[in-house]
Every structure is written in C-alpha cells, then in structure tokens.
Amino acid sequence: MMRLETAEGWITLNLQRGALSLHLYGQDVLAYDRAGRLWSAALGEITYRRGLDNRVQAIQATPEGTRRRWLTREEIRRLEDELASRLRTLGGLLAGGAFRWITPPPDERTWQEALSVLDRASRMDFEALEADAQRFAEVYAPIGILPPDQYLSLVVQATLGCPFNTCTFCGFYRAVPFRVRSPEDFEAHLRAIRAFFGHGLWMRRTIFLGSANALAIPMPRLISLLERLRRIFPVRTDREGEGFAGIYAFLDGFTGLKKTIGDYEQLRALGLRRVYIGLESGHEPLLRFLQKPATAEQMMETVGRLKAAGLPVGVIVMIGIGGDRFAEGHVRDTLAVLQTMPLGRGDLVYLSDFVEIPGTPYRARAEALGIRPLSPIERRAQAEALRAGLRHSDGEGPRVAPYAIEAFLY
Ligand code: SF4
Incomplete structure (x- = not known):
C-alpha cells in the first residue's frame, strides 16, 4: 500500500499481483487490471463495473435494495474518457514528483510498475477500450x-x-x-x-x-x-x-x-x-x-x-x-x-x-x-x-x- 499527498489531497495506490487500485482524495476508488483496463470505479454513491465487452453497469444501494442499470454507449464514452483524462493528469503529477510520501516510499521497481499500469490505464479511453472489446470478441x-x-x-x-x-x-x-x-x-x-x-x-x-x-x-x-x-x-x-x-x-x-x-x-x-x-x-x-x-x-x-x-x-x-x-x-x-x-x-x-x-x-x-x-x-x-x-x-x-x-x- 502506497500513500502520498498531493496539492489536491491524499492518494492511496495498491499494486497487487494482478491489479492496481487507486483511492483518490478520500472519495473515488478506481480499479484496473495490470494491462490498464478499467475494472470498476466507485464514484460517490454509484459503483460502475466494466466488462471486457465494454458494457458498463451502474450499481447503487437504495433503501429499496440494490439498483442496477446498464449505461448507454454515450454514458460509457463520457465515463471512460473522463477517467482516462484524470489518470493522465495524475500520472503527470506523480512522474514529476509533485507529492510527498505519507507511507515509506516503495522500492523503485514497485513504483515504476505502478506508474506503468497508471500510464497504460490513462491511454485506455473509450476508443481504446472499444478496440480492446473487439479483440475480446474475436477470442x-x-x-x-x-x-x-x-x-x-x-x-x-x-x-x-x-x-x-x-x-x-x-x-x-x-x-x-x-x-x-x-x-x-x-x-x-x-x-x-x-x-x-x-x-x-x-x-x-x-x-x-x-x-x-x-x-x-x-x-x-x-x-x-x-x-x-x-x-x-x-x-x-x-x-x-x-x-x-x-x-x-x-x-x-x-x-x-x-x-x-x-x-x-x-x-x-x-x-x-x-x-x-x-x-x-x-x-x-x-x-x-x-x-x-x-x-x-x-x-x-x-x-x-x-x-x-x-x-x-x-x-x-x-x-x-x-x-x-x-x-x-x-x-x-x-x-x-x-x-x-x-x-x-x-x-x-x-x-x-x-x-x-x-x-x-x-x-x-x-x-x-x-x-x-x-x-x-x-x-x-x-x-x-x-x-x-x-x-x-x-x-x-x-x-x-x-x-x-x-x-x-x-
Ligand atoms: S442445460 Fe443448457 S439449456 Fe439447460 S439451463 Fe443449462 S445451459 Fe441452459
């Protein structure tokens, strides 16, 4: 677990064997596989889960129970482009060293791997994830x-x-x-x-x-x-x-x-x-x-x-x-x-x-x-x-x- 502080607040990065999760500024939690594919995004009260076919389900807890809804293509485009853009900004900030460590710094290899996953994820906008879903459908x-x-x-x-x-x-x-x-x-x-x-x-x-x-x-x-x-x-x-x-x-x-x-x-x-x-x-x-x-x-x-x-x-x-x-x-x-x-x-x-x-x-x-x-x-x-x-x-x-x-x- 790596925790650091930027001008906007705390960020936690958790690099596991197969995934990277990010907790941003005490609010949003994003999870990616190591290839940089979005897997889930908890934004406020709604959690979005993405499938490899690039369908996305929005899940929300309500007093009547769990509400699930499939996003439209336009909604998916907006979500994925917005998240990729946020990661590009974050990646630039971390690569430029504009932060201070809260936890002891990780070893150089772990840090470089986390930055690589972040970089891959930041390139996975809607168009890239659509192309990935096309490859999935071929396999x-x-x-x-x-x-x-x-x-x-x-x-x-x-x-x-x-x-x-x-x-x-x-x-x-x-x-x-x-x-x-x-x-x-x-x-x-x-x-x-x-x-x-x-x-x-x-x-x-x-x-x-x-x-x-x-x-x-x-x-x-x-x-x-x-x-x-x-x-x-x-x-x-x-x-x-x-x-x-x-x-x-x-x-x-x-x-x-x-x-x-x-x-x-x-x-x-x-x-x-x-x-x-x-x-x-x-x-x-x-x-x-x-x-x-x-x-x-x-x-x-x-x-x-x-x-x-x-x-x-x-x-x-x-x-x-x-x-x-x-x-x-x-x-x-x-x-x-x-x-x-x-x-x-x-x-x-x-x-x-x-x-x-x-x-x-x-x-x-x-x-x-x-x-x-x-x-x-x-x-x-x-x-x-x-x-x-x-x-x-x-x-x-x-x-x-x-x-x-x-x-x-x-
Ligand atoms: S046996 Fe075949 S048709 Fe019946 S429930 Fe299973 S998958 Fe469906």
Whole structure:
C-alpha cells in the first residue's frame, strides 16, 4: 500500500499481483487490471463495473435494495474518457514528483510498475477500450453466465454452447450451436487468450472451463484438453506455489452420470476444484415443466459421485420459478433433495432469483397453464424457507448464497 499527498489531497495506490487500485482524495476508488483496463470505479454513491465487452453497469444501494442499470454507449464514452483524462493528469503529477510520501516510499521497481499500469490505464479511453472489446470478441464466443464466485476466473472455452438447449427458462446459449473444440483449436484459443489478457492475466485467480457443460466431454478428449490447458496456464495442485488456484466448471446431472467416481478423481488430480450443477428444483413435475434434461434423482446421483471423488460442488436452485402452481412442491422437494445430497462445508447452494429472459418459451408455457408469478414477498419467503431448512447448528452445512444473474459481467 502506497500513500502520498498531493496539492489536491491524499492518494492511496495498491499494486497487487494482478491489479492496481487507486483511492483518490478520500472519495473515488478506481480499479484496473495490470494491462490498464478499467475494472470498476466507485464514484460517490454509484459503483460502475466494466466488462471486457465494454458494457458498463451502474450499481447503487437504495433503501429499496440494490439498483442496477446498464449505461448507454454515450454514458460509457463520457465515463471512460473522463477517467482516462484524470489518470493522465495524475500520472503527470506523480512522474514529476509533485507529492510527498505519507507511507515509506516503495522500492523503485514497485513504483515504476505502478506508474506503468497508471500510464497504460490513462491511454485506455473509450476508443481504446472499444478496440480492446473487439479483440475480446474475436477470442471468445459470448460468455453466457458464470457462478458468482467465478466472475474473476479466466474463462477458457473447451466447448461452445449447450448440448441440450431444452430448458424453457434459459436463453444463454440458444444462438450458439454446441461444439467441442479439437485439441489444436483449443490450444490456439488458449494462446489467443494469453495474448489478449497480457499484463492483466494475473487478476484472474482460477480457471473456468466453459461453456455450459464442458465436463460432458468424454474422458480421453477431456484429459487431452486439460493437459494442453495446464501447459499454457499452470494450475497449482496445492495451496502453495505458482499458477492458477484450480479449475471450475458447470455440469448437468444427466451427462454427469456418464463419468465414474474414478473419472472424477482423475479430474481432481488434474486440478478440478469445484463443479456447479443447475438443480433448479427438486420437484419432479416442475423439472419436467421446465424441460430440464435430468431428473432430480440423476442430479443427486451425479452430486454423490462428485462428492465421493472428493470434489466440492455448487448447487444452483431457482427462487420463484414455476410461480404459484409449483411453489409448495418446489420448496418441499428441493429441500428434501438438498438434505439428501452429501453437502457440507466447502459446498455451496446458490439461490438464484428467477429472471425471465426475453425470447425464451417459459412465459408462454406458464401463461398457458394459468401460472401466476410469485410476488417479491412470496419469493423472499421461499428463499427463507430453503435457507432455514439448510441451516446446520454445528456450522457443518453448505454455504447458502444469493445468485443474481443480472449482476453477471465478465
Ligand atoms: S439451463 Fe443449462 S442445460 Fe439447460 S439449456 Fe441452459 S445451459 Fe443448457
């Protein structure tokens, strides 16, 4: 942590392995990756979060809850140009020595690195960030969604799209035909990722093996892809040492059964650290209504195999889905399924407030059955009932956390 005083006030610079954050004059907090890409800016009461596709979300706490809004292109231009201009002024001031140290001065190397990141960030105005987003779109197919604890992972796309695309509420991969990358194609993708992130790579701590269901790849091909992945992006096998802190991925309960406990043990030895499974509900009639590819029984069996292989899981449950028609069965059977799964410390249960995605068949099917959407109060009660049922007095149960898909930004 470096703190210094300029004519305008105090500045704190925090240079970490992958990022630089700046606290300016006791007001604004800006964060950049080491390539100089804006990641977040807390300006007054509003926090702006930027994605690599150069979309920006404004987040504000209000008495009614968190308000999120996507900025227009013009607003993004103004914000990014204004911040780049502020950094140019600041960079000039620091490079010219017009300040005094509050904390002991850092070593020369750290200081020069901080100035370099600042310099790169000051060049990243709207035009430069748009060009960067264009390069991002050339390297990646659209990234539909990630689990909340993986927003800062390094996504690598071993597969594109979803092999099912049947779930009536899901619109993440409808426009993307499913395909598994060949080993050569995957390796070229990995090299393109490394070149794209550049200095910003180490802001990413873990690797997320995308897209919707990459663990469905048959074992021989999957192992060959993971070996290539680990050659280009080293993965730590224990808590210490260099490299990424493990590989994470989604899996559906149906294809999850095509692998044995031994297969999952082998994947764990290759660095797999947690698998996320979209249960959505434990209520079979609701799962059939939603056209999920797996039954609750199959998802329980898949989770059982993962846990037997020593892999932590993240189970995603939807709040409010199925409206009034399925509400009672949804809570009852979901709790029963979650309580039957061998979940403990290290596992996660995500409660995801159902958001209707435009263009998906869910609404028409719900309306045809006369389903009434749940009110916010009913949804809160549903979430609370699930939380209460998963509470362990000894603290040994899974961690239960919210999953707001509208907050997702990569
Ligand atoms: S919820 Fe999962 S399995 Fe269903 S369509 Fe979406 S990505 Fe595919």
